[in-house]
Amino acid sequence: MATAKTRQKILQTFLDLVSVHPYEDVSLTLIAETAKVKLSDMRGAFASKAQLVAAFAEKIDKTVLDGRDDDMGDQPPRDRLFDVLMTRIDALSEHREAVRALHQAARHDPALALEFNRIAARSQKWMLIASGIDVSGVKATVVARALAIAFGRVVGVWLDEEDEGMPRTMARLDKELDRGSDLMKRLNGLEGFARGVRSFLKKAAGGRGRWKDRNRETGPDADLDGEAPAGA
Incomplete structure (x- = not known):
């Protein structure tokens, strides 16, 4: 070892x-x-090299989590996520050329891009946690993967930006988070719809059970008063 x-x-x-x-x-x-x-x-x-990329992502995760600004706790979730992702950009800046190489490799190799996206999605789950955004289950996976793709677009802008103030990078992050807000609304709507369907099916199943019980009580071999028919 x-x-x-x-x-x-x-x-x-x-x-x-x-x-x-x-x-x-x-x-x-x-x-x-x-x-x-x-x-x-x-x-x-x-x-494998993929494990090295994963270790690099974990290294950046730790830097971001250790540097989380607790004073952002009273800010809206979107602002907290913006702050966390900009902190991630800062953490990546030390390794800018390495990030550029990984970014370019993913652009030219779809299979590699999928592998990198899985790694990035794990990191983005932690970025959501650091932002105090509570998502779980399938929804968490969908959001994390979408956020990984969105952040990849932001990184693409950052890699080509020379202004240390990063106005283009921040503008792109704003744009991507706006898209993400729309995604969350749609997911919440689907989640509400799914809950409604589950509730309906549960009630329907319960209703069928009651009808079955009633059918047993009032079937052709049962007396209306629940007594055994004559001759039994």
């Missing part, structure tokens, strides 16, 4: 390499050789 120090060394080497090489050119062998670790240690730490 690789130590935490070895894992950190490998992850940093991976980020350094993808900062100057295309993602597809950075092999596990190259990472191990550059980090000066044995392939067995590499295998024990990260069995």
Whole structure:
């Protein structure tokens, strides 16, 4: 089992390499050789580049969660989420070129994009939690995946923005969150509809049960007073 120090060394080497090489050119062998670790240690730490990307996402998650602004607690959920996602952009800034390489790789490889989206969706669930936005079940998965795609668009703008004030990035994030608000409204509407359907089906099932009971009591072999018919 690789130590935490070895894992950190490998992850940093991976980020350094993808900062100057295309993602597809950075092999596990190259990472191990550059980090000066044995392939067995590499295998024990990260069995694939996707695991390295996931570890990078978790590293950013921790930075954002540790830097969460508790003073935003009384702000609307949308404002809290905006603040958390801008904090995530700040955390990514140290690794801008690595992020650029990952972003470009995903754009040219649909399968890789799906893998990255799954990783990003896990992170976005934590961003929602950090924002105090309570979603669960299937709804949480849908929202997190949609937010991962939306944040990817924001990152695309950020990567090409030179202004340190990031006006274009913030404007794009505003736009994406507006879209997200519409999605939440639709999901809430569908959720309400689904609850109504479940309630109707439950009542209908209960009604059928009552009708069955009544049918047993008033069927052709039963007396209206509930007594046994003559001759029984």
